[in-house]
Amino acid sequence: MAIGRSPERIVVIGAGMAGLVCTLELMKQGYNVRLLEANSRPGGRIYTMRDPFADGMFCEMGAAFIGAHHFLTLSYARQVGVQLINVPVPGRSLSYINGRLIIDSPDEPALWPVSLTAEERMLGYAGILEKYLEPGLQATGNPFLPGWPTKQAVQLDSMTMEQYLIGQGASSGAIKLFEIGYMQMLGDGIRKVSALQRLLDLKMASSERSTQTIVGGMDQLPKKLALTIGSTISYGCAVTHIEQSNKEVTIQFIHSGEVFTISCDRVVLAIPSTVLRTIHFSPPLSKEKNEVIQNQLSTSVTRTVIQSRTRFWRNLSSFATVNTDLKIGWLLDATFTQTTSKRGLICSYSSGESARELSRAGTINSAISEMKQVFPELSNHYEGGMVFSWDHNPYSRGAYAWYQPKQMIRMLPTLFSEQGRIYFAGDHTSLFPGWIEGAISSALRTVNQIVSSNSL
Known part of the structure; x- marks a missing residue:
């Protein structure tokens, strides 16, 4: 001025x-x-929902995590004085695929019920991720440097994530593993999203250091x-x-x-x-x-949250999240930082066409039915729940942008x-x-x- x-x-x-x-x-x-x-x-779309739940519990409907390399976010968090807490990293991962609950850990690698090559079975899930993703993560380049987008970045933007994985030699079974959990949560999944966007997002999501959330809600x-x-x-x-x-x-x-x-x-x-x-x-x-x-x-996202009278899942191999191949998508313990109640909340994070299907259903019943497939114990602990669709919010009309x-x-x-x-x-x-x-x-x-x- x-x-x-x-x-x-x-x-x-x-x-x-x-x-x-x-x-x-x-x-x-x-x-x-x-x-x-x-x-x-x-x-x-930072929206912490509180009202429907008992005992002061809450669940994030939108943004839930801050990465250790999210320097701008951490700077403003410090400026306003919010308290951060580390998100626990369990020693085992849980997945529900082809009707089976799969436990995977470094000490006891899972026998995945999909068709993998001999090399992929030897590598295990973590090894598969590294083998097929690392070349792409390097090829994205640094978008903050002059000369970006590079030829490699432009090439990645010209294909879907599925096409990229096939080009890296991933088997159909390995691609099935990429289609569960976080990897599917951009747009309508890896078969349609730009490989460049999917890989840049993985860079933003991953960190060698701790991921954090805000005490008391985002x-x-x-x-x-x-x-x-x-x-x-x-x-x-x-x-x-x-x-x-x-x-x-x-x-x-x-x-x-x-x-x-x-x-x-x-x-x-x-x-x-x-x-x-x-x-x-x-x-x-x-x-x-x-x-x-x-x-x-804009990515369709539907969150289904159920309230349980106990946190029965604490007996299930340190449950923090479960990747599923069901419409409910990614399940997570929404109350892992909340310790004032014996009750707990499990949140389903569904995206793409699955999110639209759950939203169109109009009731919580189909989501609950799938959650019980993963957690049969839920039948004895369920106290109620709710469904929230970002597509139906008039001031967002979807969750976050995605690119073909x-x-x-x-x-x-x-x-x-x-x-x-x-x-x-x-x-x-x-x-x-x-x-x-x-x-x-x-x-x-x-x-x-x-x-x-x-x-x-």
């Missing part, structure tokens, strides 16, 4: 992590910022950021129209059934492409920008480029959709875009 001028008025739309960090950093720079949020809470981070920002935030404000001229931006939104209009010098849209599609722009966004917004894909082949490298520069006085932030505009780290990095990039435009 030029010295002697009044502070620019900036409106940030969306109080997820990207919008919160944008607002905070722009305020530090001396801008006059207002933050509009359609929900009645901050955090976006929502403590956005709540404390919101407290720092203060009355700048207005909740219950759903934006419907944005009109841009050479001099200002006019924003129309609905609050408590009434239509309001405000004007500003610039606007930051920190909301997903799926929600941007519902806003009317005048004049329209560029053809290229609009095409990308209309066609960016030849989309990621093409779409990203358009996603984060400004349009006159309109700027775009959010994890969907970053290299790491679905991660708090991606949201924060997008916010800092957007702040730099605004500050740089003022210095010209």
Whole structure:
């Protein structure tokens, strides 16, 4: 901003992590910022659900973990003073595949009920992951260095993750193992997602050091950021129209059934492409920008949470998670950090078509039936549960962005480029959709875009 001028008025739309960090950093720079949020809470897809559960228990519906190399996230966690706790790493892993509960450990390697080559059986699950993933992880390169994307990265973006694995020599049985658990949780799974995105996401997920979560719930981070920002935030404000001229931006939104209009010098849209599609722009966004917004894909995620009167699973080989080949997807102990109750929560994390099927079912029954296949003891301990679909949330309309082949490298520069006085932030505009780290990095990039435009 030029010295002697009044502070620019900036409106940030969306109080997820990207919008919160944008607002905070722009305020530090001396801008006059207002933050509009359609929900009645901050955090976006950081959503800790508490109300349905007994004894003060809670379950994460969205972001749940912070990696040891998520330096931006850890920095803001320190700034606001949330307490972190390490996620335990069990000595054994559990998988449910082809109707069998499989226990795998370094001391007792599993006999997987799939067709593996002799070499793959000798390698074991961990060895299979290393053999087939390590070349791809190296080939992605470093997206923060000049010259990226490299030819290897472009090649990875031109194929699906399944095609990459086949090219590495993975057998059909090995690919079946890649289709259970975390590997399937981008878009509609490894048969459709860009190999580049799948491998970059694995880099973001993995760490040689500990993964952490926030004591008392992940929502403590956005709540404390919101407290720092203060009355700048207005909740219950759903934006419907944005009109841009050479001099200002006019924003129309609905609050408590009434239509309001405000004007500003610039606007930051920190909301997903799926929600941007519902806003009317005048004049329209560029053809290229609009095409990308209309066609960016969003992963379907359905969470099913059951409450158990005891934590009977403590007898089951240090259960923390179970990878399954069922519609319920990935099962995890949602209360591993919560010690005040004898009760517990098991959460099913389902994605893609399986998530859509569970959501369409309309009841919890089909999910419960599959959970009982994995944990027969559940029949004697079940106290109730609930189903939550991100597809049905009006302010997300899906969980996190994903790319088919030849989309990621093409779409990203358009996603984060400004349009006159309109700027775009959010994890969907970053290299790491679905991660708090991606949201924060997008916010800092957007702040730099605004500050740089003022210095010209």
